Amino acid sequence: MSGTLLDELYKEIILDHYRQPRNKGELVNSTCSANGANPLCGDEIQLQVTLVDNVIEQIAFTGAGCSISQAASSMMTEFVQGRPISEALVGVLSFQEMMTSGVPSEVDGFDDIDALMGVAKFPARVKCASLSWKTLEQALDGNSTATTE
């Protein structure tokens, strides 16, 4: 297997997040949460957030699914932790845009996340990468479920 295209999808940093996910686990004092699923592929994520004065003090996820969905979840939590809701929502939009355009975003702190831009070339995988962001949006909106189907 050579696959320059494949290496673009599975960048080392993505596999690193997949193998050692950040913020994986459960929070005891979460203030909002949401569950997300891609029923067709079998990706699942449960997201918990602790908000203090509109700032994401803590965030954690559990779940199972493909490497892209789980790595993207890990990266997303790393990015939004400690940020105000407004910045997290900018992240949601910027990530969506990156999945459509395939161009890295300008957002400060998106460093690892930019590695996911290769996913844009694999239409079947965009929903895997987007799941955690959609779930975050639902959690912050006060909804409890998200789906990218």
Add this chain to the structure above:
Amino acid sequence: MATNKSQSMTYSLDIEKIRRDFPILRREISDGKPLVYLDNAATSQTPVQVIADITRFYRDHNANIHRGVHTLSIEATELHESARRKIARFFNAPTSDECIFTSGTTESINLVAHAWGRQHLKKGDRVVITEIEHHSNIVPWQILRDEVGIELKYIPMLSDGTLDMDYASDLITTNTKLVAVTAMSNALGNITEISAVVDLAKKAGALVLLDGAQSAPHLKTDIQQLDIDFFACSAHKMLGPTGIGLLWAKMEHLTTMKPLMGGGDMILTVSMENSTWADIPAKFEAGTPNIAGAIGFGAACDYLTNVGMENIRNHEMQITQYAIDKLQRIERVRIFGPLDSKKRGGVISFNIEGIHPHDVGQVLDSDGIAIRTGHHCAQPIMSALNVPATARASFYLYNTEKEVDKLTEALNTVIEYFG
């Protein structure tokens, strides 16, 4: 478990000759990798003979059927009806009049659920299906249950994916009006013991619907010998085009069924007040049908007959056993369904421990290998196996052991890649 016979295997099929009939098998995927097509349970590839018949229709005979007095219309009608006769012969239906063209298995089953079910089923009547059904043989019955109040019961599967026939005999009671069952699971490949199901149904006085979508392409189907009431299948899984399929039903049932769709070609007379129906099968084929599709379906039946269904089955058993034996030698691979190729068609569902099927499928694609990943439109099976999804390799008459070798090599690479 059978031994690995690969070294001494002699095929009754000339696979290389067959492969030359399928131009798509010469195509390359990412970076010049030859296509290894192992997604035949989803759809099969199309031989030049079928493509030629479809093309010839559009080039030389295209017209609407059953209408004009002009030459093209007469030719088109004859081609369409001769396809129906070919298909009837292929499945040994008593008469081609009992063969209704549909868009595929899904429409066929829905036609039975709605045109027969609404007519004959009432609140409290039982319909028995199984846990291993494709969604297309589950959802129409759930819709009917919600509308009419029928009881919908499932024959459960055992751990190897075969049906729990002891449980089935308790389930198929005298208030059971229909047993609707797949002849072969699309997710696991296991072959249903149809005669056992038919026996139980007959004893209870119930009719039998056989979903042949997965079996018709791979096993010889003799409708009369099976002693069933309804049979559904799709052309695109058996070398034909998409968008065309078959519902065969006994004439005694067809005569009691009301048409599901009204329109052109299905009426005898229409007045402002009411209409009378055309004869069967036209009664169930409203509107201009998929004429080229029917012709392609007939051509596919011809192709399969020429190769011989027994030869195809033997080839698939050999290649499936070869694949099972090789996959079992890869540590971390778990195969679902029976391990004996006599009990299954050319379908192998598997997972690599710790690696999601989606990632498996993606890496295989970069090697030109096409497999299916996901729930295979059979979520109850996934729940019973307690997995969210599986990877599935499925074979057909043109697949070779060399392709199986490529699959297993690539799976080893997947394991190295994701660790």
